[in-house]
Amino acid sequence: MPTETFEFQVEARQLLQLMIHSIYSNKDVFLRELVSNASDALDKLRLAALRDDSLDADVSDLHIELEIDKDAHTLTVRDNGIGMSYDEVGQLIGKIANSGTAEFLRELREAKDAAGAEGLIGQFGVGFYSGFMVADEITLLTRRAGETEGTRWTSRGEGTYTLEEADAAPQGTSVTLHLKPADPDNQLHDYTSVWKIKEIVKRYSDFITWPVRLVGEPESEGDGPAEAETLNSMKALWARSRGEVSEDEYHELYKHISHDWREPLETIQLQAEGTFEYQALLFVPSHAPHDLFTQNSQRGLQLYVKRVFIMDDCEALLPPYLRFVKGVVDAQDLSLNVSREILQQDRHIRMMQRRLTKKVLSSVKTMMAGDAERYTTLWREFGAVLKEGLVTDSDNRDAVLAVSSFATTHGEDETVTLKQYVERMPDGQEDIYYITGESRQSIDNSPHMEAFRERGIEVLLLTDPVDEVWVDAVGEFEGKRLQSIAKGEIDLDAQGDEESEGEREKQAEEYGGLLGWMREQLDEDVKEVRLSSRLTVSPACVVADAHDLTPALENMYRAMGQEVPRSKRILELNPDHQLVKGLNQAYKEREDRSELAETAELLYSLAVLAEGGRPADPAHFVKVVADRLERTL
Template identity: 85%
Template sequence: MSTQTFEFQVEARQLLQLMIHSVYSNKDVFLRELVSNASDALDKLRLAALRDDTLDADVSDLHIEIEIDKDARTLTVRDNGIGMSYDEVGQLIGTIAHSGTATLLKELREAEDGAGAEGLIGQFGVGFYSGFMVADEVTLVTRRAGESQGTRWTSRGEGTYTLEKVDDAPQGTAVTLHLKPADPENQLHDYASEWKIREIVKRYSDFITWPIRLVSRAATAEGDDSAREPATLNSMKALWARSRDEVSDDEYHELYKHIGHDWRDPLETIRLQAEGTFEYQALLFLPSHAPHDLFTQGFQRGVQLYVKRVFIMDDCEALLPPYLRFVKGVVDAADLSLNVSREILQQDRHIRMMQRRLTKKVLSTVKDMMAGAPDRYATFWREFGAVVKEGLVTDPENRDAILAVSSFATTHSDDEPTTLKSYVERMKGGQEDIYYITGESRQSIENSPHMEAFRDRGIEVLLLTDPVDEVWVDAVGEYEGKALRSVTKGEIDLGARGDEKGDDEREKQTEEYADLLGWMKEQLDEDIKEVRLSSRLTVSAACIVSDAQDLTPALENMYRAMGQEVPRTKRILEINPDHRLVKGLNQAYKEGEDRTVLAETTELLHGLAVLAEGGQPKEPARFVKLVADRLERTL
């Protein structure tokens, strides 16, 4: 087949330009990326060979080879792993099929410093392109295991690449970088130097479980080139199998960066060794920031599974529950089958035991951070709190442990979140419930009419703004015997203060407004099921509330977005009998004023209450016209 020329995807072309014209101070990351890709290819071949006895592939000496040709100024990273087919090369190398590409490009351009920019290179799975930071031309030759024909890919990073099929490609993938001219004034970036390659591999890839061999090629006096005997550069010691004293924090961090595709240090490292009837070792990491696709359906969750140091599975979902999907790491079991499948793992008793213990270990680590490292805990909760709270709904077994490490925004403080335990300790005398309000933002719910009486009496309210908050408060229900109660649902009785009206006056007021309430209910019958006087309003004229057992509008919308049919729930209109507008409406009704005008006023009152809670009137255009007409009459 003849050579074909293709154009890069627009995003890939933009990324290439960033790499080619890179001014990053640390260009060493390109080799870390290429070695990491090679290691993944070897893992995949080992697993494929275990699962398919008929696979025509050589797995007798799986390794990574780095070859330097100082005279030709080329650097080749070669593996004999799974390799790629012709179509896969076009799909994986010619384009960036990743939902976060635009985010990556934006963050690369906006990075305030070189270190911040280079830290993004591997995060989006596009590390191959980093080779263009140090090379004028990149050639990739690959053959997929089990296939007879290989593929050559070549590009100078100038907008196009070529593809051709080749017959003599060995199994695996070889990436050859035609290095840029050496800088005589900066030998630290001479990637044709053997010492430089040794330094990078030792720093970033010493933990790789496959041998990384260095071959240095140089011209002899007779003009022939020769290669030295390959030298293995990495120790290949599994960090999780070594004692804590033998491993530095830097080594742990590099392992995390390798398996987590994240080039920032983890927030916390968790070690666990289980002995007895079922033995396993675990090395887990809590990231320091949430990935951009954490809440997308295709997010790859789970940790790597090994059996007796043999890689079995990436992203093993069965080892941790979905609400801990951000945790990265390695679990190495001693007694599992090497040919285990994802389906078998879901049913395996030992795996379920491991999941329970790993989950408890992660939650206890977060609790320790909460007590001993509040700054790191604050970072963790800011990045992952919304995910962890999913467990309050899905994991009743660990609900108490999750509540113990949860914190929430509160009216008690503008910036310091609170735990439920602290909230209960601050509760006022006679207060029986834990009050909360949900909404899209702190600002919007703090200004809600529903908050007026609570603010007036100095009663603390939890401010819950994550979508999951709408669900877990109903699932949990109570904490230490104190009911979790929404300030927007049911009737609220906060107890009388010294200046409050007494029961007799309240009863008199109810009687005074009885006729108006009944008439308003008739006017709004399609939208509400009751109109009543409010004890939660002190400033606003009206608000919309739900019955204690009703779904909130936000929760109804959430269920509908998931494709579930939810019947429309009529809600309750509460009016403030001390507000001038409500007093005037009642007086006008008693004096027999034009019912059409009063009906419009009632409609406006209801619409304003809907708007105040972030909703939308049923007929926005009609509502706007009514408001405009009323304003016109005041001029």
């Protein structure tokens, strides 16, 4: 049969040029595409040989071969797989010229953004043509297993391609790339370089099932002929059972993908079967990276499709609050030509994210129940990140809460879950009490803690920034309200105690005048001045109203660029403190209360300092204190 020349349709030519010049930002992926095609051909031959005992095909050494020819400036990707017949070459390799191209281009033009366009092209399956990014001409030589005649396909990726029969074609397919002239100033794209080919295969095709062997010229003059060298490990650990893999092998893979020299804290394996199959091998690190809370930190899992590497940090596979988890996910039914935007929309990816999230949380729960030391390490390193899920992941909020633990006033090094806290609440306690702050030391010394410490009531000590947010998102646990001891009114006296009620009424009458006067004096800063039941040692404290934002939360929103109106606080006075008693007595006895106004201002500033804040005018505060100290000498 003579050589036949076929002309691409106008639409096909446009599509080919678009694919070559616009789709792949990284030209190295051409080799990934060709090696993946070769791997598929080997898979198909193995399956065909199992189904048909009479198939005249050699399956004794199935492999992929890469051949470099520096003199001819070519790179050949060869396999001894299923191969193609003459008609199949026209249908499969010539698919870009099929009648559906015009309809495809119409959809492409209607795509609203680049992500949508790339998704359509990925579905169209033109990865073979990525070779034209690096080659001026491609020659394909193939023979279908069991047949005697081969086929040669040649094209320069422009207007035409040729098809002809080939008598001496070996079983399988070879794709020879006549490479574009190399840039002497850019060795990164020298695809006749052994080190470059090794790098690409290691990165993208290390775990495919079949050996990828490199043959070609020696790297330096005087060396003998280069022997075939297998470039890929073929060790897809995630596809093997736990009993077949040693812990050292798992740890080596973790170190390879995470660039962490320490061993992981936990190894998690998952194999999903059914309509959508995938395997996952995940690792929980033993320590937090330095960039865990930076916006541009590298996060996400490595994504493979049929053991072919797709991307290094696929963020769509896990929610942001599990960003510390490292690992590999290998899907069977995704396209190789996927972008991050497509992955975010893909229902299979969303399904995987839900399953992987539940698997990680259940593994943490198992660790929590069975290995306190490892759980303590995990929570110390990643607890602040995990708690973000209490705010952002309502579907898994209960699961996140079940593996969360918190520092408490009932132990220096002890943490408790909300369930444990509720179980040891004394009779009569209706709320789960907590306090937030920048550090344990600062909130341990907070005046808000005084009455709780005196009565032995347990308080959760929350010192992570996210704690200011999740407590409002969760609201309650097992019917018990989460109550900040620094917000709203808190009455720790026994309900219905007539003696306590009478004492409070008496104090309210005794201090009524002072409270109203101080409210007027501090009008710019406070919305109310009242007597406190939470103070036993300090003279005063400031609290937020029940539904107000805390100062820390206000600062957080402002740091994110959100305008938050400044809210006035509530000043609470300790009626049993000598300073407050003396101030009340002086208020009643003096007509000139100018100096008392200064005392009221100092009292408020001291309360602000006690909770870790700062006076509105520090210089003025220092001057007033210095003047008062001078008068005492």
